[in-house]
Amino acid sequence: MPTGPWGPPPSHSQPPDLEEYIRRLQDWVKRKYPGSNLSGKGIALLALACVLVWGASGFFRVQADEHGVVLRFGKINRLVQPGLSYRLPYPIEQALTPKVTRINRVDIGMRLAGDTRRVAVGEEVPEEGLMLTGDENIVDVNFSVFWRVSPERNGTIDYLFNVRNQESTVKAVAESAMREVIGRSLLQPILTEGRQIAESAVHELMQSTLDQYGAGILITQVQLQKVDPPQQVIDAFRDVQAARADAERVQNQAQAYANRVIPEARGQVAQIVQAAEAYREQSVVEAKGQAARFLHVYNEYVKAPLVTRRRLHLEAMERLFAGKDKIIIDADAGNPGVVPYLPLNELTRQTRRSTAADDMRRGELR
Known part of the structure; x- marks a missing residue:
């Protein structure tokens, strides 16, 4: 960055100090012209240079991922699009250029080591992560919240002026929302299939709270990193989980056995019933046939008793001695x-x- 006798140009986020500029200019003149005394003309030139520097300090640049807000005597005057812009020098106007497209991250219950984009958990913070569930169990929750400036109209203005410390506000709201959601939930669902439900509930509750504050902040994602029992009882909890898994496995085996045995028993019952019905039909038909045959023989016997009696005797002898x-x-x-x-x-x-x-x-x- 180029520098002059007054040093590097001031940042757009901090107002220039005119007295500091004048002091630096005087030091520069003394170094260039040692032993010289400034005359009236020199003072005028010095004053003109200060005015030029003061006027040039009004130039500032708004990056593509920023929104520019110009304040005039502390009051919002206008919004500035990305690019090179100009404002009246301090203390008349001041420019603020917050990052509005950058995704910010806040971690609760843990501190990430090194790069904040890493998912690996570093140092834990028990006073943030330990929470009480609805069934009076303690669970250790580590989660991350991703947020950005709201893209809605006046979102940047709300972000700059409605909340003093945006990151601390997001963190406090996130911890409060998570404690409320965990306090309404049972331990077992949170540890298993209820993680996505908890994330969605915290997301909605956080966004609603920040909208009530008029914070100009949009929550993009809530991500649970770890949901475990406290470290002091995690071994016992794992034993309980293993016992529950064994119980579920035994129940599944028993159900599978029942599903196999019951249809077989029902099939055997149906087979027995069908065999009994067939035997009944056969017995009834045979009995009806024997009864009809007896009636037929009886009718013939009535017509000719002696002949019939002899024929029956011969038929009986034939059946008795046949094959002997x-x-x-x-x-x-x-x-x-x-x-x-x-x-x-x-x-x-x-x-x-x-x-x-x-x-x-x-x-x-x-």
Whole structure:
């Protein structure tokens, strides 16, 4: 940056000190012209130089990520677009150029080591992170809040003049909102599936509170970094979590067994019922058939009792002796001392052999 006898130009965020400029100019003249005394003309030139420097101090530049706000005697006068601009020198006008597109980050419950963009957790702050849940448990919460200047109309003005320390305000509101949300929640959901719900709730509550303050701040994201029980009881808590996982696993196994056994039992029941129904139908049909047959036989018996009785007797003998070797002996036939004997078995065999021999002869002849 170029410098003159009065030193480097002042920053736009700080008003120039005219007495300091004059002192630097006098020192520069003494160094250039040692032992010389300023005459009236020299004083006039010195005064003119001071006026030129004072007038030149009104130039300032607004960067692309900034908004320029010009104050005239401490009152808002106008907004300035990015680029090179001019304001009346101090103390008439003053320019403020806050960063309006930069995403700022505030960490609660922890302090990041080194680069603030890193997610790795550094030193923790228990007085910020320890919170009480709705079921009276203590949880250690570390989270980050990302924010920027609100892009709405007059957002930059609200950001500059409605809140004195914007970062401290965002941090206080974030901690308060998180404590409120955690205080309404149970421990187990927060540690498992309720993290996104908590982030969304804190985001909405923070934005609502900052809008009530007229802070001109837009919350872009709330990110939970860590949600754990306190360090003193984390081992015991992990044991409890492991026991719950085992219980859930056993329950799932029991449910799987039930899902397998119950359908099998229902299938067996249905099979037994169907078999019983089939047996019932079969028994009923057989009983009806036997009853019909008995009625038919009875009707024939009524018409001819002797014939029917003899036919039934013969049919019974036929069923009884069918497929068995039979020998008939008649005790009332023949002379005394002679046993009438009819070898039906031998006759049957001879008949079968003769029939087989006839069949073979017929086959040979053919």
